[in-house]
Amino acid sequence: MSAAGLIGTRLRVRRGGSVRWRRVGLGALGLLLLALLWEGYKAIGPATGVVVGDLTVLPRTTDIAMPHVWDIATRLTEPVNTRSDALPVWQAVLEAAAFSLGVAAVGWLVGVTIGLLLALLMQRFRTAESAVLPWVVLSQTVPLIAIAPLVRRWGATIQFGDFEWQGWMSVAVIAAYLAFFPVSIGALRGLGSPDANHVDLFRSYAIGWWATLWRLRLPASVPFLLPALRLAAANAVIGAVVAEVSIGLRGGIGRMIIEYAQSGSGDPAKTWAPILGAVVLGLVAAGLVALLGLALTRFRRGEVAA
């Protein structure tokens, strides 16, 4: 604990401009290495791929299966199709990614809220923990493909006043379904993380459960909550992308991956554009949660044991 605290302090002190640039440099180097690996394998690998028995271990290296990196990059700047008003591919991909990010963000928010509420319920009432926790765990074993049509069908029956269930809401619900799990587990651990010592101290102050929650349990749960929120963001993105496909929602990156893949044989470089878009989507989602972590730095200090 003390060693970790010390390293943490040093990192905070040293996290100057030069370190940040070195990180950016390392990130770029990683991308470059990936591109080199791609092109290297494409250059020396057999055109039919590496096959062991009947199993293809490494992909075919034809231009259809693995277009050149520069072809993929060039294709990004060209129009989507031959129509005169067609957007460049990169713009279409970014728009689709932004749409999916929006849906995933709604799912994330709903999931985080539900996860936190479940964790609070389980923390407050011991019996709730034994009653709810198994169901929380069980919920994640249901395959996404199975629940997506169900959610859409149930959603379609919801209608009151001017409100009408939209397709994107079904996608957000599925994203939330995947996002709440790590939050509820992480928050439950975090809320229970204060020492008996701290709990006794707050009890000696004769204040209620809510004040203890706000001043002790929630701040103490931040180190547990941040990784959970990051996992939830990744899950929400995956959930949104997959749910778009299974529900058939237009406008998002998931649907775009399927659409562009259909033109794969004629326009192989285009297939990779929305996949790159999905990667960017994941990175942005992770980055947003990292920003949240920066805002909560104060609560991530480790206490050196006395």
Next chain:
Amino acid sequence: MSGIPTTGPVPIGVPAVAVAAVDKVFDTKAGAVTALQSVDLTVAPGEFVSLIGPSGCGKSTLLRLIADLDQPTTGTVSVFGKTAHQARIDQDYGIAFQQAGLLPWRSVRANIELPLELHGVGKAERGSRSSELIELVGLTDFADSYPDQLSGGMQQRVAIARALAESPRLLLMDEPFGALDEMTRERMQTELVRICGETGAAVVFVTHSIPEAVFLSNRVVVMSPRPGRIRDVLAVDLGGARGDELREDEHFFAGVSAVRELLHGDAAPGARARGVENR
């Protein structure tokens, strides 16, 4: 301990702590464990009383009963004439544990202000009170530091300042110096004697160090284990102005020997005289 500048008025004749005929039985999976048996103890206002004994003698349990962190199975615990529960609601005591238990996300000042903040004391008043206490425990240069930047001794001083924040008339301390090295420990003891002199608070102090108990206390309560009982109470009272020179004093050594003899009765529990414990 005259002149009580920072604590409230103490009603004449009402003891700070009165423990009467207390038993504490814990129900464990292995069966009922008697942690305390027929314990009686009275602590006068402004008095420093140490509880000493081997592990398992129930000294921490007794402290927790006084703090209303646990309830006695039978018997009564009263603090300043109220039930322990009411005393906790009224914030009549401050408490410090073996682990400093500071909140790592709060600065030294914010940690000391925690109880004040939780009880709705205004910002200005909090600030002046914490400045006072920071000076009292000698951490003026560290007011804005965080717990992970402090040594163990400094953290413990913050914890003591926090316990004193609401000017309690009673301080409950559960081996607060147990995790400190010997040098820091002696310095902290000297400081605690000074702080208690300045605030006039009564103290119930759990320890397993004989010299510590003798150095600090007006009375030392010697406890024996299985079941936890008070074996004897020894009046020490080395005087109000206790400094480091006292550690070389013959009265100090006499006190240490006396407590040690009382404790060593434990070595042969089967052979111990029942008469010793009839308190």
